[in-house]
Amino acid sequence: DGGITQSPKYLFRKEGQNVTLSCEQNLNHDAMYWYRQDPGQGLRLIYYSQIVNDFQKGDIAEGYSVSREKKESFPLTVTSAQKNPTAFYLCASSIRSGLTYEQYFGPGTRLTVT
Amino acid sequence: DAKTTQPPSMDCAEGRAANLPCNHSTISGNEYVYWYRQIHSQGPQYIIHGLKNNETNEMASLIITEDRKSSTLILPHATLRDTAVYYCIVSATNSGNTPLVFGKGTRLSVIA
Numbered sequence: 001d002g003g004i005t006q007s008p009k010y011l012f013r014k015e016g017q018n019v020t021l022s023c024e025q026n027l028n029h030d031a032m033y034w035y036r037q038d039p040g041q042g043l044r045l046i047y048y049s050q051i052v053n054d055f056q057k058g059d060i061a062e063g064y065s066v067s068r069e070k071k072e073s074f075p076l077t078v079t080s081a082q083k084n085p086t087a088f089y090l091c092a093s094s095i096r097s098g099l100t101y102e103q104y105f106g107p108g109t110r111l112t113v114t
Numbered sequence: 115d116a117k118t119t120q121p122p123s124m125d126c127a128e129g130r131a132a133n134l135p136c137n138h139s140t141i142s143g144n145e146y147v148y149w150y151r152q153i154h155s156q157g158p159q160y161i162i163h164g165l166k167n168n169e170t171n172e173m174a175s176l177i178i179t180e181d182r183k184s185s186t187l188i189l190p191h192a193t194l195r196d197t198a199v200y201y202c203i204v205s206a207t208n209s210g211n212t213p214l215v216f217g218k219g220t221r222l223s224v225i226a
Binding site for chain 2: 004033035040041042043044045048058088090092100102103104105106107108110
């Protein structure tokens, strides 16, 4: 099946530990994104990458890091510098289609840090 | 910041049409209107998008006013599975894969 895979679905960590969230897509999409969602809120952009080996900070990049070594993969590391890391994390990818583009989302990873 | 305004919540009876409004009074000429929905604890799902003409697909219809300052998403026969948060987003098309900016959306509750 084609799509975006995020693993694991639930993740638990102790405060002070770095943790890496996986995002893989087999849609051959050029661009990939990471969003964070807190309860009752909309999605906020953390980082995005339009091509391999390039990425840009979003609105809330502090305390996070990413890499884009392969087109299919865009892992997100939540570092100990992130003050409130407990949240629902969503990965997305997109591809241009004519004059518009279509963005697709993965199932999300719910991270709990205690 | 999101460029759209949506009511925080709406109810709809099962089997009836759900009409979700969205205001985007500052929309630019090259910006499309996109609708996504998010069922609880899942990733958002694309529904439909349009520029200035009305659009219809198997999921919904999108009605955009002539001045493009507002739009309405119509789910013609709402079911309980349509209960979700619906996001209206405007985004330019000529700037590459620009990230979508999500507001808080409208929480639609379909009631049996």
